[in-house]
Amino acid sequence: xxxxxxxxxxxxxxxxxxxxxxxxxxxxxxxxxxxxxxxxxxxxxxxxxxxxxxxxxxxxxxxxxxxxxxxxxxxxxxxxxxxxxxxxxxxxxxxxxxxxxxxxxxxxxxxxxxx
Amino acid sequence: xxxxxxxxxxxxxxxxxxxxxxxxxxxxxxxxxxxxxxxxxxxxxxxxxxxxxxxxxxxxxxxxxxxxxxxxxxxxxxxxxxxxxxxxxxxxxxxxxxxxxxxxxxxxxxxxxxx
Numbered sequence: 001x002x003x004x005x006x007x008x009x010x011x012x013x014x015x016x017x018x019x020x021x022x023x024x025x026x027x028x029x030x031x032x033x034x035x036x037x038x039x040x041x042x043x044x045x046x047x048x049x050x051x052x053x054x055x056x057x058x059x060x061x062x063x064x065x066x067x068x069x070x071x072x073x074x075x076x077x078x079x080x081x082x083x084x085x086x087x088x089x090x091x092x093x094x095x096x097x098x099x100x101x102x103x104x105x106x107x108x109x110x111x112x113x114x115x
Numbered sequence: 116x117x118x119x120x121x122x123x124x125x126x127x128x129x130x131x132x133x134x135x136x137x138x139x140x141x142x143x144x145x146x147x148x149x150x151x152x153x154x155x156x157x158x159x160x161x162x163x164x165x166x167x168x169x170x171x172x173x174x175x176x177x178x179x180x181x182x183x184x185x186x187x188x189x190x191x192x193x194x195x196x197x198x199x200x201x202x203x204x205x206x207x208x209x210x211x212x213x214x215x216x217x218x219x220x221x222x223x224x225x226x227x228x229x230x
Contacts (some may be wrong), residue, residue: 004158031216033218042222042223043205043220043222043223045218045220048218050215050216055215091158091159093159095216097211097216102147102209102216103149103161103164104149104161104207104209104218105161106151106158106159106160107158108157108158109157109158
């Protein structure tokens with residue numbers, strides 16, 4: 001399997017612009033997670049989905065952030081409008097809630113810089 | 116409530132010395148326990164996990180961890196540190212609550228290996 005695929009890998013954008021991060025989970029996985037990682041705040045869970053339904057979005061910083069999962073193989077995290085404090089690495093991860101221990105598999109991350 | 120505590124945000128060891136990274140957890144239901152490693156500019160990858168059965172689990176790169184229920188601990192060890200072990204290590208707890216899996220990561224421990 002190709003693993004969790006994220007795009008873009010790197011993005012530099014100007015403050016106020018819309019940013020869309022994309023994720024393709026591992027085929028067959030029923031959970032999808034979006035995390036944000038910064039030096040100051042560490043690894044933060046933003047939102048997670050089960051079977052394409054958002055279960056917990058309490059980690060989403062504010063209304064500028066939104067996430068969707070229109071089908072089992074695709075999810076987006078959108079920031080509109082973007083601000084310099086949104087600069088971070090955004091990780092998508094997926095897992096399958098089976099008997100194997102629910103291992104979470106991470107993508108390589110999307111490195112976002114807002115200037 | 117579920118929580119993970121990693122003692123020491125930074126740990127330094129000499130090359131060839133024992134590596135010990137501490138993780139304590141709390142969970143109201145039997146948890147699955149994980150250690151992940153993150154190398155610079157990469158995503159998190161699974162080192163090892165405990166689900167059920169043998170409490171001493173072995174992972175990649177010579178690491179192992181022991182689940183001690185009475186101490187609610189899952190410390191990570193490696194007998195002899197190698198320069199390539201320099202990375203950030205995350206302990207994680209996954210449990211099933213309300214029909215959904217709940218994931219909690221620790222704040223991470225950065226391991227420095229001194230030649």
